[in-house]
Amino acid sequence: MATSSSRASALALLLCALSASSFHVAISGPPAPSPGKDDFLSCLTKTVPPRLLFAKSSPAYGSVWSSTIRNLKFLSDKTVKPLYIITPTEPCHIQATVSCGRKHGMRLRVRSGGHDYEGLSYRSDKAEPFAVVDLSKMRQVRIDGKQATAWVDSGAQLGEIYYAVAKETPKLGFPAGVCATIGVGGHFSGGGFGMMLRKYGTAADLVIDAKVVDAEGRLLDRKAMGEDLFWAIRGGGGASFGIVVSWQVKLVPVPPTVTVFQIHKGVKDGAVDLVAKWQQVAPSLPEDLMIRILAMGQDALFEALFLGTCKDLVPLMNARFPELGMNQTHCNEMSWIQSVPYIPLGKTGTVKDLLNRTSNIRAFGKYKSDYVRDPIPRSVWEKIFTWLVKPGAGVMIMDPYGGKISSIADDATPFPHRQGMLFNIQYVNYWFGEGSGAQPNQWSRDMYAFMEPYVTKNPRQAYVNYRDMDLGVNQVVGDVSTYESGKVWGEKYFKGNFERLARTKAKVDPQDYFRNEQSIPPLLK
Incomplete structure (x- = not known):
């Protein structure tokens, strides 16, 4: 049987699943013509070297398209793929792609790392001609x-x-x-x-x-x-x-020494009480200390980064969160850069791993998110842990707020989840094999429904980087996404900032050229 520590390491690898990143392969032979779209490619080749362009007929097209796909469910033959992939190396290549795309009716999607949970940076939810601008060669x-x-x-x-x-x-x-x-x-x-x-x-x-x-x-x-x-x-x-x-x-x-600890507590060890206590303690701790939780099955991993030494951390924990039982034996002192791979990879992680863009560990996944303003009752946490052992159950990752992130005004940037927020929840569901996704998907949606009374309301908030198309998608009328359809999902991600985003969109892209199923629509009135 796997230990809780090994399960956590496997989870971390899955959450940070690596895949092949950049290719330097030219098109072999002429690009495949697309009806009515030949002019787009002809326009591009006036500025962009052919070795940076991949049409569906290119032998390298498949490997380039799949190179940074982190969610295996989008590798399906049913996925709507781009007609072309452009891998620019200079800003002028991007400028040419946009100009040619506008001129010849080719919409663009943009991919950097491929972690988009819904894959909207490299696929479409409906049949339409589009190209992908893959930025993996621009990484200085x-x-x-x-x-x-x-x-x-x-x-x-x-x-x-x-x-x-x-x-x-x-x-x-x-x-x-x-x-x-x-x-x-x-x-x-x-x-x-x-x-x-x-x-x-x-x-x-x-x-x-x-x-x-x-x-x-x-x-x-x-x-x-x-x-x-x-x-x-x-x-x-x-x-x-x-x-x-x-x-x-x-x-x-960053200080010369930081301290990391990872403490596992099972339900039998009082995990329910500890999580209930954590949600009130963690957001009010000094801002140098971050303690997040990964809850899976009957186990809760309390994982922390302290911007200081063990000598200072132990008395702080004894004073503010003694119930966790943290002591000097839990301390792992290191430099900040050493802590970066340590958090997801554990003691085997090295600084050189930060440059590793490839791995064979990949999975299918579904992700959702929530925000919490008021402490969740202990009795509810008992029920949550029963949900975490149901068939198809996933993982809850909880990040405490407070400190700097909560001291900035909600409208200082479009990211609005700040003042008065206790913590963020990410629901992570992963599985292996094409036919095994129905049960995990159902657990994810059922769990999300169960949590509704205990999280933010009007709107129920979500984090845009944990993209979730269950929240809604744009409707297009007259070749422009409607503000009303965007508002359904947009206010969950951006609250009151959504209207300003839509007004800005109307100023800079009123024809809605840059769009996907959850892109900001222009507010044209």
Whole structure:
């Protein structure tokens, strides 16, 4: 029987599943013609080298398309795939793709890391001609240690940022997600948070400039795009307003030593009481300490990052959360950069793993999310743990808020889940094999229905980076997504910020060129 520790390690690998990333393979022979779409490809080849273009007839098309698909259910033959894949290496290639797409009626979807839970960055939910701009070849990270800033391409993955920052100086870090293979473009576009969220907020909170190709094919920086568009791209969801080529971010100070602990508690060890206590303690702890929970079956893993030493952490835990029983034996002291792979991979993780973009561990998955403002009663937690052992049951990952992320105004960026929020819940369902998805999907929806009385209301909030098409999809009328249909799901992700996002969309892309099933619709009235 697997131990709780080994199960947690396997889960972490699944959640951070890696796959092949970049290819340098040219088209073999002429691209396959698409009826009425030949002109798009002819237009592209005037600017973009043919070796960066992949049509369905290319021998490399399949491997390029599947290269960063993290959710195996979208590898199905039923998936609507792009007619073409463009793998730009320069901003001008993206500009040409947008200009040619507008001119010849080819819509675009944009993929950075491929972690989009619903796959909307590389597939469509309905039959329509489209192309994918795959940014995996644009992943430079340029560090300015003196200014404590970095320019990061959207095709870079989080592990590459962390590695580059630490290589420049051990005194700086960056607060973003736990999984190293997440692409920068989508992550920043949705807000982006990880183990330092309570100290420094979201990744988007630290974006100070960006370069965007807009719907007219112009390459704009912050000054040129204006503050409305700059506000919108920092948390308003990916691929609604243009293609963000690169981001300038402010780096943050990290101490020479941080401390990580991972403590397993089973239901028989009092996990129900501990989780009930955690939801009130964790959001009010000093912002240097983050304790999240991964609950699976009858086990709760309390996983923490403390920006300081064990000597300081133990008395803090004894004073604020003595019930957990944390002591010096639980401490794992290390540098900040060593803690980054340690969190998802455990003691076997190394700093070099942050640059590993490939792995054979992949799964099918369904994901949902919630936010909690008021403590959930202990009696409900007892019921939650019974849900976690039902057939097809998944995992609940709970991240506490409070600290910096909650001190920023809800409308400072489109990411609105801040003031008064206790914690976020992610419901993770994964399975293996094409035919085994019905039961896990049903558990996910039943669990979500059960939780409704205990989470946020009017609207019931969700995190856009945990994209969930069960919340609703856009309806298109006259070739433009309607505001009314977008509002159904949009207010769950963005609350009162959704209207401003839709007004900004109307200014920068009124014809709704950049769109998918959950893109921001233009508010045209």
